[in-house]
Amino acid sequence: QSALAQPASVSGSPGQSIAISCTGSSSDVGGFDHVCWYQQEPGKAPKLMIYDVSNRPSGVSNRFSGSKSGNTASLTISGLQAEDEADYYCSSFTDRNTDVFGSGTKVTVL
Amino acid sequence: QVQLVQSGAEVKKPGASVKLSCKAFGYTFTNYAIHWVRQAPGQGLEWMGWLNTGNGNINYSQKFQGRLTITRDTSASTAYMELSSLRTEDTAVFYCGRRNGRNLDYWGQGTLVSVSS
Numbered sequence: 253q254s255a256l257a258q259p260a261s262v263s264g265s266p267g268q269s270i271a272i273s274c275t276g277s278s279s280d281v282g283g284f285d286h287v288c289w290y291q292q293e294p295g296k297a298p299k300l301m302i303y304d305v306s307n308r309p310s311g312v313s314n315r316f317s318g319s320k321s322g323n324t325a326s327l328t329i330s331g332l333q334a335e336d337e338a339d340y341y342c343s344s345f346t347d348r349n350t351d352v353f354g355s356g357t358k359v360t361v362l
Numbered sequence: 363q364v365q366l367v368q369s370g371a372e373v374k375k376p377g378a379s380v381k382l383s384c385k386a387f388g389y390t391f392t393n394y395a396i397h398w399v400r401q402a403p404g405q406g407l408e409w410m411g412w413l414n415t416g417n418g419n420i421n422y423s424q425k426f427q428g429r430l431t432i433t434r435d436t437s438a439s440t441a442y443m444e445l446s447s448l449r450t451e452d453t454a455v456f457y458c459g460r461r462n463g464r465n466l467d468y469w470g471q472g473t474l475v476s477v478s479s
Binding site for chain 2: 284300339
């Protein structure tokens with residue numbers, strides 16, 4: 253199973269909105285509403301930010317939102333803040349009853 | 363509170379095996395699956411496999427089939443991940459994660475495995 257495709261990096265100025273894409277296939281992203289997004293800061297374990305495409309766990313800022321169209325899911329960060337600088341990974345359930353992660357995107361706040 | 367506590371760092375030689383543990387606290391261990399994820403230095407997350415802690419069923423990534431064994435001890439609320447025939451490129455941080463629905467809502471702190479001759 254190949255990694256889901258994400259842009260290597262995305263950047264924005266404080267206050268702006270950015271979007272990160274996550275492209276898979278009908279066997280994963282397109283076939284199930286089980287796309288998650290994780291935030292990972294250097295040296296730390298990943299943190300769940302979005303689950304089941306667009307749901308936020310308790311405690312996650314409403315500046316984070318998720319969506320999906322076809323085989324591509326997206327994470328949008330609104331009102332970008334310095335603390336949002338991190339690596340972001342999507343993941344999806346697959347038709348083999350496995351999971352697959354995206355290649356990861358480094359978010360830089362200019 | 364929910365916590366996953368992983369075993370300490372390991373140093374292994376090529377060809378050896380390593381067995382890591384992931385102990386669960388703060389919830390009923392058998393109610394949630396455990397997943398294992400690998401992250402090589404400077405690289406992304408890589409899904410390895412998952413264990414149904416209730417019935418013991420497992421599913422591995424094809425990439426690790428034949429080298430990976432995931433087990434559990436329900437009496438100790440602990441999951442284990444054993445990787446055999448280690449290569450230098452297996453040097454990585456290994457994470458366990460608790461599956462809630464189809465997401466990993468709690469993660470262990472990670473265990474660094476270094477493979478070097």
